Amino acid sequence: MTIGQLAIIVGAALIAMCLSIWIIFKPKLGKHNDQSKLLLSEQAKNNVESIFNDEFREELKNRGRLHFEKIIGENAMFLQQDLRLTTSQVNDYMKDEIKRVLKDEFSKYEESINDAKNLALDTIQKTQATIDQQRMILEKQMNEQAAIEKQRIISRFEQNMTDIINHYILEAIGNEIDISAQADFIFQYLEANKQAIIEDINSGS
Amino acid sequence: MDLKLDDIKLPISLNSRHDVNMVCQELRGIIDVAEQNNLRQTSSATLPEISGLLKELATENNVNLASTDESQKLLKLIELVRDKAVQIHVSFAAEPPVDIMKKLIVWFRSEINPKTIINVGLQPSIAAGVVVRTPNKLFDFSLRQHLISNQDKLKAALGK
Numbered sequence: 393m394t395i396g397q398l399a400i401i402v403g404a405a406l407i408a409m410c411l412s413i414w415i416i417f418k419p420k421l422g423k424h425n426d427q428s429k430l431l432l433s434e435q436a437k438n439n440v441e442s443i444f445n446d447e448f449r450e451e452l453k454n455r456g457r458l459h460f461e462k463i464i465g466e467n468a469m470f471l472q473q474d475l476r477l478t479t480s481q482v483n484d485y486m487k488d489e490i491k492r493v494l495k496d497e498f499s500k501y502e503e504s505i506n507d508a509k510n511l512a513l514d515t516i517q518k519t520q521a522t523i524d525q526q527r528m529i530l531e532k533q534m535n536e537q538a539a540i541e542k543q544r545i546i547s548r549f550e551q552n553m554t555d556i557i558n559h560y561i562l563e564a565i566g567n568e569i570d571i572s573a574q575a576d577f578i579f580q581y582l583e584a585n586k587q588a589i590i591e592d593i594n595s596g597s
Numbered sequence: 598m599d600l601k602l603d604d605i606k607l608p609i610s611l612n613s614r615h616d617v618n619m620v621c622q623e624l625r626g627i628i629d630v631a632e633q634n635n636l637r638q639t640s641s642a643t644l645p646e647i648s649g650l651l652k653e654l655a656t657e658n659n660v661n662l663a664s665t666d667e668s669q670k671l672l673k674l675i676e677l678v679r680d681k682a683v684q685i686h687v688s689f690a691a692e693p694p695v696d697i698m699k700k701l702i703v704w705f706r707s708e709i710n711p712k713t714i715i716n717v718g719l720q721p722s723i724a725a726g727v728v729v730r731t732p733n734k735l736f737d738f739s740l741r742q743h744l745i746s747n748q749d750k751l752k753a754a755l756g757k
Contacts, residue, residue, distance in 0.1 A: 554744075558745060562724040562744075571693050574725050575697055579704060585729075588734070593709065595733065
């Protein structure tokens with residue numbers, strides 16, 4: 393332990409002793425003050441009527457009114473400030489909330505719109521693909537049918553063409569050919585088929 | 598007396614069933630009149646006018662039409678022709694001229710059968726040529742048939 397530390401301890405002990413002495417003698421001073429207060433209250437009781445006269449009361453009222461008005465005004469001002477602040481905060485809060493809600497809703501709405509758009513696009517693409525497929529099938533069928541029909545018409549035309557020409561020739565020449573001029577033609581055929589005619593007649597008879 | 602188809606000679610002018618029927622009818626009329634006169638023992642009923650066809654037939658067969666017996670014999674023969682003779686149906690595009698018909702009957706009677714009867718028909722659709730129908734067959738010698746049978750050639754020609 394050093395000398396400095398000892399000196400501090402001794403000094404602290406002295407201070408504690410001095411405080412003890414001051415505390416021991418202090419009640420005696422308080423008693424003295426109580427006595428003076430008692431004297432003053434007695435004087436106040438005796439002179440109360442003279443101190444609190446009408447003017448003094450009126451002045452106290454005025455002072456009290458002014459003080460009250462001042463306090464009321466200050467409180468009103470504080471209240472107004474608080475209200476303005478609160479209103480401003482509420483407005484800001486509401487704005488932020490509305491913005492946030494609207495933003496959320498708009499984002500959801502946009503997302504829904506995008507989903508619907510994508511769905512519609514997919515559907516349209518599928519429909520378009522189906523239509524293209526059907527169109528190709530139909531085109532193929534139509535081409536096949538057209539080819540078949542074309543072939544049928546051509547074959548039918550080829551089949552009937554000779555009939556048409558024959559009919560036209562027969563109608564055109566009609567009775568124009570003199571039978572006398574056909575005699576050679578007729579007898580030539582008869583000669584060529586003579587045997588068949590004879591055989592048929594013999595078998596028939 | 599048993600009559601045969603070979604006992605009659607058919608003139609060229611007698612070539613169709615219609616002619617045969619007319620001759621039959623005419624002969625019946627003559628025979629009826631002759632029988633009436635025989636029954637009355639008079640010749641009050643005059644014989645009907647005899648057609649050129651019947652005259653030709655009678656001449657061809659040496660038949661006296663004044664004789665009822667000969668007329669009846671000719672009638673039986675001609676009825677035999679009607680029932681038994683070979684009948685050929687020939688169709689033309691138009692009414693054939695007489696000379697063609699004569700040539701035709703001559704050809705049939707000389708080449709096919711001497712007792713041939715030809716019935717003529719009209720088929721304007723054949724345009725030219727003839728269609729011959731025998732008892733069982735049809736011989737189409739028409740231009741129509743000729744064109745039909747040569748359709749392939751026509752198709753080939755049109756195809757080119």
